[in-house]
Amino acid sequence: MSPLAGKERLLGLIKEIAAGNYSDEIMELTGPAYPTEIQELAEAVGMMMVKIEAREYYLEQLTETIKTNSLNTVTAVVNALGARDAYTEGHGERVSIYAERLARRLGLDEAEVERIRIAGMLHDIGKIGFSDLIFSNEDTHMNEDMLLEIRSHPQWGYDILRNLEFLGPSLDYVYAHHERLDGLGYPRGLVEPEIPMGARVLAVVDCFDAMTTNRPYQQGKTPQQALAILGSLAGKSLDPDVVDAFMVEIEDGGMVE
Numbered sequence: 001m002s003p004l005a006g007k008e009r010l011l012g013l014i015k016e017i018a019a020g021n022y023s024d025e026i027m028e029l030t031g032p033a034y035p036t037e038i039q040e041l042a043e044a045v046g047m048m049m050v051k052i053e054a055r056e057y058y059l060e061q062l063t064e065t066i067k068t069n070s071l072n073t074v075t076a077v078v079n080a081l082g083a084r085d086a087y088t089e090g091h092g093e094r095v096s097i098y099a100e101r102l103a104r105r106l107g108l109d110e111a112e113v114e115r116i117r118i119a120g121m122l123h124d125i126g127k128i129g130f131s132d133l134i135f136s137n138e139d140t141h142m143n144e145d146m147l148l149e150i151r152s153h154p155q156w157g158y159d160i161l162r163n164l165e166f167l168g169p170s171l172d173y174v175y176a177h178h179e180r181l182d183g184l185g186y187p188r189g190l191v192e193p194e195i196p197m198g199a200r201v202l203a204v205v206d207c208f209d210a211m212t213t214n215r216p217y218q219q220g221k222t223p224q225q226a227l228a229i230l231g232s233l234a235g236k237s238l239d240p241d242v243v244d245a246f247m248v249e250i251e252d253g254g255m256v257e
């Protein structure tokens with residue numbers, strides 16, 4: 001191997017490494033077929049590459065750990081809400097499971113499925129701002145002030161979560177989970193094209209879980225009854241394609257225990 005060819009190969013490999021394409025090819029240049037100068041340079045570059053790779057791996061792990069910890073912290077706040085309101089307890093978890101299943105059934109990619117699952121877990125976090133009066137109200141009659149408070153919870157949720165950058169589009173799904181296709185939803189009264197798919201998924205499964213849950217003053221509906229009601233809301237408040245997919249999903253996979 002001529003010294004010039006060795007140098008050229010080394011330079012080519014360094015450029016590759018600089019571009020982020022790590023390979024063990026550099027180690028070949030440390031063999032006796034190459035001049036000592038090339039061998040030493042290749043060894044040094046090889047060592048450098050291994051260290052950079054190790055650091056990159058460490059940073060990736062660290063980023064994942066930070067994300068998981070942040071999510072666990074927010075989930076702890078959601079669980080704190082469960083302690084205030086027995087009905088909400090378990091609702092976030094069930095909604096997140098249904099939302100994940102429905103998102104996958106709709107053929108959304110796995111990253112989007114995960115964003116929808118997270119939004120499901122957090123969707124009602126704004127209820128932490130409700131006054132005790134609302135939590136203790138077991139009668140279905142609500143006065144104007146109480147309705148206003150209830151209709152504010154997606155906005156409060158948005159305000160609580162909006163600085164958590166890692167949530168990305170999940171934040172919009174939380175914000176829009178009570179919007180309706182016909183524009184009669186809250187808090188912003190968005191119309192059909194403005195409502196993201198993640199929020200449409202949440203709207204369907206949130207409704208279903210609310211209807212099928214037993215409360216002190218209300219016996220939960222059967223899944224068949226709840227699905228029939230979802231069917232009657234399709235095209236008005238709920239996205240008909242999402243409702244159809246959810247019907248198939250419940251038929252196939254059943255209810256969350």
Ligand SMILES: [Fe+2]
Nearest residue numbers: 123124177178
């Ligand atoms: Fe809600």
